Amino acid sequence: MPNKPSYYITTPIYYPSDNLHIGHAYTTVAADCIARYKRMQGYRVFYLTGTDEHGQKIEKSAGANKQAPIDYVNKIVDNIKALWVTMHISNDDFIRTTEARHEEVVKKVFNKIFEKGDIYISEYEGWYCTPCETFFTKRQLHEGKCPDCGREVELLKEESYFFNMAKYAPRLLEHIDKNPDFIQPESRRNEILNFIKGGLEDLCVSRTTFSWGIPVPFNEKHVIYVWFDALINYLSAIGYGSDEEKFEFWPADVHLMAKDIIRFHAIIWPTMLMALDLPLPKKVCAHGWIMLEDGKMSKSKGNVVDPVILTNKYGVDAVRYFLLKELSFGQDGNYSEDMLVSRINSDLANDLGNLISRTVAMIERYFQGLVPSLGTILDIDKELEKVAGIAYDEAALFLEKLDFANYLNAVQRLVARANKYIDENEPWRLAKDEQENSRLGTVLYYLVASIKTAVILLSPAMPTLIERTNEQLAVFASIKDIKWEDAFPWGSDISGVKVKKAQALFPRIDNSAQETQEKMDQQAEKKEKQAKKAEQQTSEEENSYISMEDFAKVDLRVARVISCEKMEKADKLLILKVDVGGEERTVVSGIAKHYEPENLVGKKVVLVANLKPAKLRGTLSQGMILAASDENELEVLTIQSGLDAGTRIK
């Protein structure tokens, strides 16, 4: 076996505090497309993804669910793995930072850098909020108070380990300077350069305020900082320090990610590698975000797009195609279901799907379902072949640059040219003339050849396309191990291949049908959610009840709004003064988006009177006003009758 060149590509390891959304799917699909392409090119590919499972956030979420962190995380990781299966992600490994193989390497790395002297123990100085058990930097504070609870903070010193990152800054700068492709796209590169030039500080790489993490090997009081832990996955997955043969994949060819975590990958990670005396990854590439019509996707907005639902509805190939085609890779891009539908209809249904459909239909009708043989080749045929060759070259060129939109565009031009070729040759006219039979055969042969090329070139983006095409147009003797160079030049004889018309490859999505479909899906979704909720409730039944005593702890009162004004420099907050039966209270409420201040004055609202006071952007809020809300609407509970302010509610 000849020594095949290796190719190592990674996605970030995702944080399993919740199920993943379409943005994660985007990164993973993009990396998958490259991985598949490189395999077709004959590379020995290692495609890695996984999960980053430590940290305070996970510990807290798990605690809130009354679960051990590992149990909490296991469930979500299962969902993530299932998602990658439905999206046909071809990862070669899936690493979890809670696995022993990873923990060992992290400890080894920590030790090694420590022994080298680049990790040292010192004192971390910061403002500590005791109730919140959290350190803050001076910048994070709000008017000198805790940004979380508004209480006083104290300047505390805590023993911590630091990584001597600043030491490597000059070397890193030089490396970025000499390797223009190291950080991509260029706008990110400039951002990173500026950031480093602004000065790097040593990085605090251990924590003592929580325990869900990998302990510092020689000091169990400390837990290793999550990012330090997480980044090492790129080494631990390929057997750093244990499997020399596998470790030959290092250095990674590409670390792919969304733009928000570029700093970790372009600054912290390279300096860690320098400390380990390992070569740096060849490329660190950040793509943009997927924006929705109403802004960035977020859980609190309730507008998260679930890739599972989309894939079930439109098919893996279509969804993957859309993601790669519609978004300009380095830039943020928009998403809406309408955009997805129109992309599928125009590119996949009208052009590609229909091209295959009309070709197959003609072969069935004119040649009894067998691809005819070649006759005399005319200039117009050669031109089509030339276009196929261009598509072949350009597709590879753009894929190398991670320019997915232009890659797919290049193939689309071949598909369009083939459709035009049909019109130019008018096979239906040729079919009426015995004499033209050979010519007709040539035209159809060329169409099949073009389709074969297009389908191969598209297969990294659309992993089930070859198989599905082959059901109608059996041009692939085996659908396994198709090579990139099988696409072009046109060599292998395809005449005599059987053809069988079947269901449309990419059915057109008709709007009215789609709407009804959507409604049905939404209903199904709702039912599913309800079922899930019910299930959860039964499983957590014992924990989910509170006693009457517990409820009585909540002191609910009728409160009359005396005055109300918007808080300055805060778009969501209103400051209300309320009368609670003789006592006046100030309450800050996040309802500014839904209520004009003057409309609330005089209203009687429901106040949680014994809630722990908290400072919000500097103003002390003594209580909470009850309101019902979903993503769109919010209504404050009011008392209509003549009941007095201060009346107890129970």
Add this chain to the structure above:
RNA sequence: CGCGGGAUGGAGCAGUUGGUAGCUCGUCGGGCUCAUAACCCGAAGGUUGCCGGUUCAAGUCCGGCUCCCGCAACCA
């Protein structure tokens, strides 16, 4: 002056080292009938957010301004 991104025909976007604007969708007109009401041809439509500068020449470089958006902070 917290950090960053953007402003290009109706919509969504491209525009490499500066040389009188491209793509997809949509619209309008025509053609064809093999096909998934698809396909093919043609047309209309932009003073490239505003102002100034550099230059023989700027969407592309420089300075200023306006407006959007994301992050951060605030939903007790």
